[in-house]
Amino acid sequence: MSLSRTVRHAKAILTGFKYLFAGPRLTLMYPDDIQELPEGYRGMIEYDWDSCIKCSLCAMVCPADAMKMYVSKEESEREGKVVKRPGINYTRCIFCGFCVDICPTDSLRFTKVHDVAYYTYEEQIYPPAEFSKGVPRPLYLREPRKVRAVLDERRGIRYEPARS
Amino acid sequence: MEVYYYLILSAVLLSIGIYGIVSKRNVIRMLLSAEVIFNAALLSLLSLASLDSGYGPVGGALAVIAISLSAAEVGVIVSLAILMFRMRGTLDTYELRRFRG
Amino acid sequence: MVCSLEGKLLVGNLERSARKAAAWLVEKRPVRDIRDWGISFSLWPVHFTTACCGAEFAASAAPKYDAERLGFLPFIGIRQCNLLFIEGTLSKKMAEAAIWVYEQMPEPKFVVGMGACAIDGGIFWNSYNIVRPMDILPVHVFIPGCPPRPEAVAQAIIMLQRKIRRGELVRYETR
Amino acid sequence: MDILKLLFEPYIFIPLVFPGLVAAFLLLLIIIWLERKIAAKVQLRYGPLYVFKPLGGVIQTIADLLRYLFQEPIVPREADKLAFLMTPVFLFGLAYLPVVAVPISPTYYAFRSDVSLLIVMALTTLAPIFTVLMGWSSNNKFSLIGGVREGYLVISYEIPMFLSAISMAILYKSLDLVEIAEAQKGLWGVILNPLAAINMLLLMYMSTSKFPFEIPEAESEIVAGPYTEYSGIIYGLVMGASYVKLYVLSLVYSILFLGGWNPLPINDPMVAGAMLFVKAFLLVALGAFLRAVYPRFRIDQAISIGWKIAFPLSLISVVISLLLIMGGVSLVVK
Amino acid sequence: MISSGERELELLIGPQHPASGHMRLVAKVDGDVVVELRPNIGYVHRSVEKLAEVKKYLQIIPLVERPSLADTTANNLAYVMALEKLLGIEPPERAKYLRTLLAEINRIHSHLYGLGIHGVMIGSSTAYMWCFGDREPFLELAQELTGARLTYSYIIPGGVRRDLPAGLGERAERVLRYMENRMRDYFNLYFNNPVVRARLEGVGVLSRHDAINLGITGPNLRASGVAYDVRRAEPYAAYPELEFDIVTEEAGDSFARVMVRVREIVESMRIIRQVIRKIPEGPILHESYEKLIPPKLRESMKQRGMVKFPSVFANLRVPPGEAISRVEGGRGEVVFHIVSDGKLSPYRMRMVTPSFRNVILFEHLTRGVRVADIPAIYGSLDYFPPEADR
Amino acid sequence: MPPWLDAAVTFSLGITLGLGIGIIGILLGRVISPSKTFPKKRERYECANPPRGRARGLLMMQYYPYLILFLTVEPIMIYSFLFLLEAHSSPAFTLYLFLGILGIIMPPLIFGLYSARRLELWSAP
């Protein structure tokens, strides 16, 4: 065993010790803290029923065929022609945000909700009526604290309580 | 405990080993039988040596050397078996005899 | 010959009656709760990356999200794990493997479908080479997203834990 | 009351409570958790936590154990059933058995023999037979390769390990663990023959396949090695066996090199035992820590470390001991 | 005699195996020595090329990203570059810089991804955790820039989707300094660790000649001493204006491949610094598209720094023709060959990913190595099966 | 009666406990765990592939020379420390004897290590 190799072993072990006793931690305490995501994060999508002009662009651009135009029965009857409104299908949506970006009236908007899971298949399909009710709320054991990730020179990522 | 219990046990082991050597055709299995015989022999050696406290250490020393030499024997035989296996693809002594020449 | 004897002993009448007694015992309240508690905090997903969602799955085990806090330890062998994460698309070739993995895992076992692909195919829904996991496996939790964020993975674990602790998933079934 | 007194008789207490089954079990529970925690800390994260948040998730191992207990043990169809089920049991028993020979104070021991060191070592040499058999009976390629690898590891550490142990034994002129520990009243073995100490430490981790020698279970090559087919509580058993083995070896190591229960002035068995336990625990924890530093060697590299580094080193340490004796250094208890 | 076929044991590594990811390696081993190893890919074949023929041009952007999730920007950029060639438009300067910025951030975290996976393959969970942990700050940056962690879909024909958020440059600088500090510990604990060296040095040597012959690409090529980098050979985005070196190593073994990645991380950090210093002001979307956006939206879009798509994007029509584009991604060169017949979808889209070009290395490098070297070599190739299978 | 037989109790307790834990664990585990049968469950594990070929193939012969080394060196080492224990009575003689035995064993050992390095000699039989 040459000397330099022994030195390298020692260095590796010492570095290990350094991190054992003085290392930073990058962990986000997820269910207790949730990260406040930056402006414009492409999370789940919310839909504004009133401003939508039913132009179908969102459904046309959707790459995963997740956004679909549903015939809105009452409105069709009321207006006497076929009226279609978008509904989203989270079983396919890939959160590319194309629909939001192409919507000419900003009827579709990103939210920052990003941590939802479902027990069943059916609940993930949102026809327009449900779609306009807003995004689902994830289950939390208790009300989480909102934190902001601060990039740091020494510790990588720190988490600070979000101001808002 | 009388020593002859040990001796009888060793006798039975010895016979089992001999039976194995006689009746088996696989080289390795014969080796294993021989090892049973070796165990039996060692047992009888030590039980005889334990009869007399003067001979005890001598018997012990003999046993030590015997055991270590048995390791050597095992090494050679197994290597031979591997050689045979490699050359002939079998460990059957009958088969080996048939292949000879 | 010894094996067969032992075999009879272990699967014979004795075992059946023992299992019956055990079934009665295990399904009683405190034992069942302890069991469900233990299982819910010891969900070991088997290492089975089916597609690109594996990248985010790996990130959820990594320092920032550290799913090990929840008792979630990605592990190697099929036989030692109790959770199957379908990490994204199941291609037809992979679906065969997934069935093998699922069937070879010991009971009790759970399945999580991660990513849009593991629910309805996501962007690849009309590909000729994919299979929907729910058609071939009983999936307990779905995580939408492409790829889902590691937070969503953690959320799915929490939801699965909750479901287990409610006693809905682990059932005692005699042979 | 009688039963309680009987419990504190050394020949019951040692195998059953300390350093035997109960202590081993406790250590198992803590060390597996600690191993994950240590690794997690070095790896910039927390490790098990939510299972019991106030104490950092100490009971994580209990949850895992419960899960294993309630998990179905599968016996593969092609496996040899009896051997498949029994080898883990024997492995565990064999790993645990040497504990009975470990004294915890000069007066408190289960049994004392003039060759107790050799007994411990002899019992540890039997393990590879079962590991190989485990691989064989599983009837699985990975198990088989893992078993053979384990065996190869054994053949490369065993001789140097014996030599290192014996180089201390000849210094103390005894193979009796009690005497060995007593001989180190003043000077610990690790100071007298540091080479042997380092060597033995290395070999100890090698023998329990800790990193960087975690070759038989190398998951990126052969899945879980010999344990590939094991599920449920049987897997818990075999995993436990390797930790128990490390624990027993650590106890022996602390007696051989770290002065055993020294340097405590009082010989109360409980205090002495605690001292011993702390030393062993630190050794086990060090082994757990190395996981965070090292990747694993290749099997041929490990073998050649055994033969080309550890073996010469152990020969040298024997010669050092002989020279020390020639120089008149003597630690023998009269 | 034992025939040679009988002497070998067939090990099936994968698809459920820690060292295989999403593929199967069929290894014939003679004891501990690999006689032959065949990769069996296709486990993640999702028919991107076929789906591209039924999806519209813009919809293909997320589609081509998915195969290589850790390195999405390269595919995104290469595809959009081919599209732009067909459309005959050139993005504005600022967009080019932003593309470069994202590409380099992506290169760093893709390399860290590869190093982490490699770490776990030779058994160092710490390397895995460190790499994946230090990837997060970069993901955080990318997320701030694009709004997603991995699947950015950031680059669109004629520009990019988001403008540079305020203060990102300073935050990036902090991350870069953090990474530079950490590099030292990486070397102490991992790259200079004797065990790592023993496992990697001299293992899986790829000679310069073979590397060229087999058409290897990316860091694997440069580790064999070939100084080929698309950023130099056919500069795109803002690369002509930036200073950087092509990293090469001579040894061609696993360790060299790892080292190339590490040094490329450093080089990328240099590029990021330059980009942040030099980035010009201006629009981020080509004016011909900007014109099409209704004026009201255009205002709010300018304010928020987020591009709104003109409605033509929903049905983008591309003139007939063919275009080939290549981009240096984290794992190597991505080549897109698009044949358009003037319809809404490409007539044929050929997508050649670096991993697919590197598959051939498995057979080539593993002949005669030991079983334990398979993961060490596999990891050092930074091979990502979905990328190869598409 | 040999004096250490006093410890028979300890030993048997040790053996009983060591084995008992395992046996009880296995029996308990078999009894209280839920189980369901699937056709593939009890097949051999082969990385999620259908079992192919025989599992008990020819294995690593590459390191076989080390096995032979071990087999022959171990007895020597073990009995050499039997006499090493006598070192206190005549240290010099023991040292010479030890070195002498080392001298005998070294050349074949080096030969063994050397031929172990040549992998091509050691493929499966």
Place this chain on the structure above:
Amino acid sequence: MRLDDLRKEIEEKLNGLGAEVSSKDPNLIEVRVGRDKLVEAASKLREMGLDHVKAVTGIDYPKERFEVVYITSSYSDSLSHFLVNLRVSLPYDDPRIPSLVRVWPSVLYQEQEEKDLLGIEFEGNPRMEERLLLPDSYDGIPPLRKEFKVRVEGIDA
């Protein structure tokens, strides 16, 4: 080296093989040869220093022809800027083409993929019998052919 120079050089090299050479700015050269002259042309290009193939694209024009495009380039500094497309047309009912594995080993898997997904036979490629990406049991028309239709949905639910 400029594009035109390279083009000239290629034209000279391939003289007599019936190759049509054209160029397209900024760096693309198209060489179209007949199926029978393909290997020869390829070896000539290889001699010039075009040492690897970046992509093999098969294009299906139903009922008309197949086209196979080898996009080649070089790792040498002088040539690495250029791409040279080697293009062959095949009759639709006889999609066979000599393999270029001998010339460029780097096409091994790419040709296999085209065979797998498009059904073009590369004669001389050792992997023609095996499936690459599709499951072994796949049995149908090669999916990249135009007649293979995938499901599509409209924008309506």
Place this chain on the structure above:
Amino acid sequence: MSLPDPDVLIFLASAVLALVSSALVILHRSIVYSAFFLSIVGIANAILFSLLGFPIIALFHLIVYVGAAVTFILFSLVMMREVPTVEPGLKVVTFSAFILTVLVLSRIFLSVGAQPSFYLEYKGLTSILIEKYWFALIVASLALATTLIEAITLARREV
């Protein structure tokens, strides 16, 4: 009725163990298990040795014989793959020969009979080894060393 001596119990247990496992060595279908049972024979024998008063020899037997020699056989078998050989059945002749041997040997051994009252301390063994038998040790080492060369040359594949 008092309990029998512990050493009688131990003797009986290990004798049964030795007999059963040695029978299994011969009879077990799989040769790997045969080798395994040989190791059990060795362990049982070691227990008997220590009962006889040779604990040090018992340990030596465990370490060298079981731990090295039998492990070596086991290993070689595991690595060599099972080759089925046709084994002849239990023939009457061989079986009667077996019985005969047992009887003859027992008759011979029954003539010996004494109470062992012996305990070999390792110090006795070591001193006799170093005083009288050191040369034997050297010879044994030589033998082992030659074995080493021989075995390696035999087992390796000549190229």
